[in-house]
Amino acid sequence: MLALGGCAAPEPVDPAPGQIQSLLDRQARALLTRDEAAYTAGLDPTLAPAALREFDHLAEVPLGSWDYRVKDVDRADGGRATVRAELRYRVRGYDPGPVTTERLLELTERGGRWYVSADRPGDAGADVQQLWQQGxxxxxxxxxxxxxxxxxxxxxxxxxxxxxxxxxxxxxxxxxxxxxxxxxxxxxxxxxxxxxxxxxxxxxxxxxxxxxxxxxxxxxxxxxxxxxxxxxxxxxxxxxxxxxxxxxxxxxxxxxxSTSPATPVWLSEGFADWVAYRGTGRTAAQAAPELRRAVGAGRVPARLPDDEDFAFGGDGEALARAYEGGWLACALIAERWGEPKLTAFYSAVGAHPSREGAVEKALHEVLGTSPEEFTAAWRRFLSARLA
Incomplete structure (x- = not known):
């Protein structure tokens, strides 16, 4: 029994992930320092022409950081590997946080060294290009x-x-x-x-x-x-x-x-329109022509716009009415309750843990009203400003 109870030998640790991470770290440093020779040294000849074009295209972009995080390595026969990695980069002086994008890399091993042979978007970013890949x-x-x-x-x-x-x-x-x-x-x-x-x-x-x-x-x-x-x-x-x-x-x-999944599109888009119109002197009739036509024809919306009403590629007039309705909802809040209440309302909605109940809670706690009362006030506001 003692002879049969010995411990099994541990599985050997695959050195490839660490080696590949080191390679990608070197590539990132070379790109940041504009060291073309060092960057080329990590490329397989099949990828080098395209990769060096992108290297050149990035010359004027003021990069503050550029790094890869290896997430998964799938080894294959013949000294090949497929790597899922997260690319994170930051524009110096402008980005408070990094832009992130998933990359799917193919690597080839020769003489004990790894080389990048292909670089394309990962599944999460399928077909998404970066600007420097366009020229x-x-x-x-x-x-x-x-x-x-x-x-x-x-x-x-x-x-x-x-x-x-x-x-x-x-x-x-x-x-x-x-x-x-x-x-x-x-x-x-x-x-x-x-x-x-x-x-x-x-x-x-x-x-x-x-x-x-x-x-x-x-x-x-x-x-x-x-x-x-x-x-x-x-x-x-x-x-x-x-x-x-x-x-x-x-x-x-x-x-x-301050924007989260709890924020309805009518609020995020309406607030952005409200800011853009603020101080321009544009009247509701000038800024909401599609909604004005609907109201003038007796078709006052029964409800605030749903998220689906803001979908691109559909009915252009309906899309315009959704934007105009969201803007006028924010304009109503700013006029009746004041601009500080509008920004406080926006923040309160975004701080809610879920979409359900977010607007209702903020209407009650920030504006002292209910969804039914607010919708009725909004409909009267539309009629008064657009009829």
Whole structure:
């Protein structure tokens, strides 16, 4: 029995994960220090031409950090491995937290060393491109903004930076909570290129001048946001429209830490519109033409817009009415209860642990009203301002 009860030998530890992490650490350092020779040394010849193009495309991007975290290594025969890794990077002076993206890497082992032979989006970010994968990135630094563009004239990038610089103090004046006070704007070459950055067909964003990316999770450690401009729709706007769009999107950046899954879209989009219209002198009739037509025809909405009403790619007039309805709900709060109550209401909703009950609780505790009373007041507000 004693002879049969001996301990089994422990399984040998696979050195590959540690070696691969070290390789990726070296690649990250080489990219940050712009050491092309060191970067090339970690590349398999099959990947080197494409990887070096991306290396060159990143030359003007002021990176503050760039690192990989190996999450899983799947070994295969023939000295090959598939690696799931998280890429985290930060733009120096602008990003309070890193941008994160999943990468699926193929590696090849030769002579006891690993080399990167393929690099593509992971399952969580399927078909999502990075701006530098679309071409050489040109950089324009504003006082409060950084504009990164591909295939765009410098004059357009400078104009966008100037509008973003004006947006930042306008947002700070309306949103009293602390935020970075800076914004990063990406300007791809086309609508289709915009879709590539978002992992969706470009047609899904036709007519949408810009969107803001970022994880809606709230808290001070929320990852960095990006405002992505649709160069076709944005270029078709006049001066007021272009400024409105960048102020609206900058509001999403500023409020990200107070926005959570508990926040309904009517509130997040309505508040961003409220900030963008604030101080412009635009009347409700001017700013809400689709809702004005509906109200004038006796079709006053029975309820606040649902999240589904804000879906892109559907009925454009219905989408406009949803945005206009959310804006007028926020305008009602600001007018009747005051601007500080509006921002307090926004924060209270986002701080709730779940969507269920979030608006109801904030209406009661911050505004002293109920969903039924607020909806009725909103409907009267629409009729008074738009009839």
């Amino acid at each position: 050489e990135v040109e950089t324009v630094r504003g006082r409060r903004s950084l504009v990164l563009g591909v295939g765009q004239p410098q004059e357009r990038l400078r104009a966008i930076a100037a509008a973003a610089d004006r947006a930042v103090p306008a947002v700070s004046a309306a949103w009293p909570s602390a935020w970075a006070g800076r914004v990063v704007v990406l300007v791809p070459a086309s609508l289709d290129a915009m879709g590539g950055l978002l992992g969706a067909p470009g047609a899904s964003y036709r007519g949408i001048a810009a969107v803001t990316t970022g994880e809606v999770q709230g808290g001070p450690d929320a990852p960095a946001d990006r405002v992505i401009v649709n160069p076709e729709a944005y270029g078709a706007l006049g001066a007021f429209g272009r400024q409105f769009v960048l102020t609206h999107e900058t509001t999403h950046v500023a409020t990200r830490a």
